[in-house]
Amino acid sequence: MSGSPLLSTPRGPAAGTAVLEVKHPHHSYDGKREALRGVSFTIRRGEVFGLLGKNGAGKSTLIKVMTTLLRPTQGSLRVLGMDPARDGQRIRQRIGVVQQGESFDFTSVQGNLDIYGILWGIPGEERARRRDALIQRFGLEDLRKRRSFDLSGGQKRRVQVAREFMHDMDILFLDEPTVGLDVIMRRSLLDSIRSEVAQGLTVVFTTHNLEEADYLCDRIAVIDDGRILVLDTLENLKRLYGGKRTIELTLGEGDAPGYFRALQERLAPTDVLTVKDRSGILLTQEPKQALSALVELGQTRAIQFEWLNIRKNTLEDVFLNSVEPGGENHADP
Amino acid sequence: MPIPNLLRLIYRNTRVNTDPGSLVILLGLPALYLVFFGFGFQSLAGAAGGGKGYLAYLTPGIMAFQAVMAGTVGGSMLxxxxxxxxxxxxxxGPFTRLQYLLGIMFTSVLFGLGGAAVMLALASLLVGTGTVTALGVGVMLGTITLGSIFFGSLMLLVSALVKSNNAYNSIQILVIFVVNFASTVFYPLSSGLPLAIKVLFDLNPLTYVADAVRGAYFSQLTPTEGWQLLVLAVETVVVLYLAIRAYMRSDVSME
Structure with a gap:
């Protein structure tokens, strides 16, 4: 799927310019519970910014606020230097959005791309050129005459992502774009996005897939309950957590709550223990000491271990450690 | 020269809603009414249609009915x-909420006028061509436009308020059925009707559309049709206002 860039160049402001400034926006759907509670960050041109979080964490709400679909009840934003409350239409002319849910017209794959090009005012010859290039790039040749609603989930997703490249843009918002894609298509899509980023496209990307975030993103924000828990470059996050080890343990018979309370008291201040029922995940810089404390406590309290495992930290640990209660929160807005 | 946003939306709405399946409903159903009811009741209602038979009487009614069909297209689009x-x-994308709404309204009007023209052409094959005055053509165009906006607004209101697919489809079928048969599309408002049904006929905007188109078709326009159109215009403004209010407040998706 990857190859020559799909979008026209040059575009947008100079490299390094802030294209998205988010300052404490809040949003509530029902006036009671806030889905977004004042996240703040700045994204610069050519950056790939990842939003990670559990279902219902507020990622999609944040995307909707940034793309002018929702108006924040408090706080402010500037998108491409413009205020969404005043310049919504001008902003939308310069962004692309792949929503989390499906969106199609009742027509063929080719028809969907064509109509989208017309909606964006792409002239005839250019429209046909882009349509054919996208159909080829996204492996849709055999499907071009098929009705969109007859496609599988992954095929629909390909059409939806391909369609967004029918028009030029400065910022591309991708809300879980790879859901339903097979491994090859997923990697091809990520490579395709990378080649556009090299041309100056800015990408805001939400995903549950941490490998994707690792592969694509320059910076990552972990969001939960409408707030940012962790925000840093991928390198910093790995440096911060990469020196540590993760010890996973599951206890057998015995007083598990008492064991974990006692263990917590024995651990170093920098160690982080997350407990759920009879299982615990321990992040530590001193795995040998932590392990000897853990075993010694088990012997004195007559606790048996059903499972014990030591491994290196991954981005998944950063994520889990951030969103689980008792996790280590490192916010750097 | 760049094409205005509104025209792009109208193009998209028209293209998406003119697939063979949609056309069968939009044009096939009224055409079947015209053919089967027209010929079926011809012998029973020989005096209707200014002596030209029931088929001629029914023709402007079916043209008026296109306003309802256009309205259902508008509601279904949203x-x-x-x-x-x-x-x-x-x-x-590059569109505003208002542009989207106007796109639907203009498409509905286009479907209403287009459908009426097709029915007129079909009728001319079945009963021959008549003479419609320039005033008559103007009244037909204006009335069907107004009717399409009225029923388009009504169905937009429904689609903005209703959240279930089954509820939307049921309401749409009910509206088509009641509005169609409690009007002068198929039969004149006779003095023998029970009062409740007569009131229903009088309240039904499709009656005004059908009467005005029929008056124009037979070149028999009277001040009554003028008053009816005035009432229709007022009703259209009210329903359009309610539809815009509901649409502006509605969620953009069903998520």
Missing amino acids: WADRRYGMLAQLLV
Whole structure:
């Protein structure tokens, strides 16, 4: 799927310019519970910014606020230097959005791309050129005459992502774009996005897939309950957590709550223990000491271990450690 | 020269809603009414249609009925776009909410006028061509436009308020059925009607559309049709206002 860039160049402001400034926006759907509670960050041109979080964490709400679909009840934003409350239409002319849910017209794959090009005012010859290039790039040749609603989930997703490249843009918002894609298509899509980023496209990307975030993103924000828990470059996050080890343990018979309370008291201040029922995940810089404390406590309290495992930290640990209660929160807005 | 946003939306709405399946409903159903009811009741209602037979009487009624069909197209467009994510997709594109709404309204009018023209052409094959004055043509165009906006607004109101697919479809079928048969599309308002049904006929905007188109078709326009059109215009403004209010407040998607 990857190859020559799909979008026209040059575009947008100079490299390094802030294209998205988010300052404490809040949003509530029902006036009671806030889905977004004042996240703040700045994204610069050519950056790939990842939003990670559990279902219902507020990622999609944040995307909707940034793309002018929702108006924040408090706080402010500037998108491409413009205020969404005043310049919504001008902003939308310069962004692309792949929503989390499906969106199609009742027509063929080719028809969907064509109509989208017309909606964006792409002239005839250019429209046909882009349509054919996208159909080829996204492996849709055999499907071009098929009705969109007859496609599988992954095929629909390909059409939806391909369609967004029918028009030029400065910022591309991708809300879980790879859901339903097979491994090859997923990697091809990520490579395709990378080649556009090299041309100056800015990408805001939400995903549950941490490998994707690792592969694509320059910076990552972990969001939960409408707030940012962790925000840093991928390198910093790995440096911060990469020196540590993760010890996973599951206890057998015995007083598990008492064991974990006692263990917590024995651990170093920098160690982080997350407990759920009879299982615990321990992040530590001193795995040998932590392990000897853990075993010694088990012997004195007559606790048996059903499972014990030591491994290196991954981005998944950063994520889990951030969103689980008792996790280590490192916010750097 | 760049094509204005509104025209692009109208093009998209027209293209998406003119697939063979949609056309069968939009044109096939009224055409079947015209042919089967027209010929079926011809012998029973020989005096109707200014002596030209029931088929001639029915023709302007079916032309008026196209306003209802156009309205259902408008409502279904909003419903489908909310249900299948295109409304949210268009609204994160270069369009405003108002442009989207106007796009639906203009498309409905286009469908109403286009459908009426097809029915007129079909009728001319079946009963021959008549002479319609320039005033008559103007009244037909204006009335069907107004009717399409009225029924388009009514169905937009429904699609903005209703959240279930089954409820939307049921209401749409009910509206088509009641509005169609409690009007002068198929039969004149006779003095023998029970009072309740007569009131229903009088309240039904399709009666005004059918009477005005019929008056224009037979070149027999009277001040009554003028008053009816005035009432229709007022009703259209009220329903359009309610539809815009409900639409502006509605969620852009069904998520």
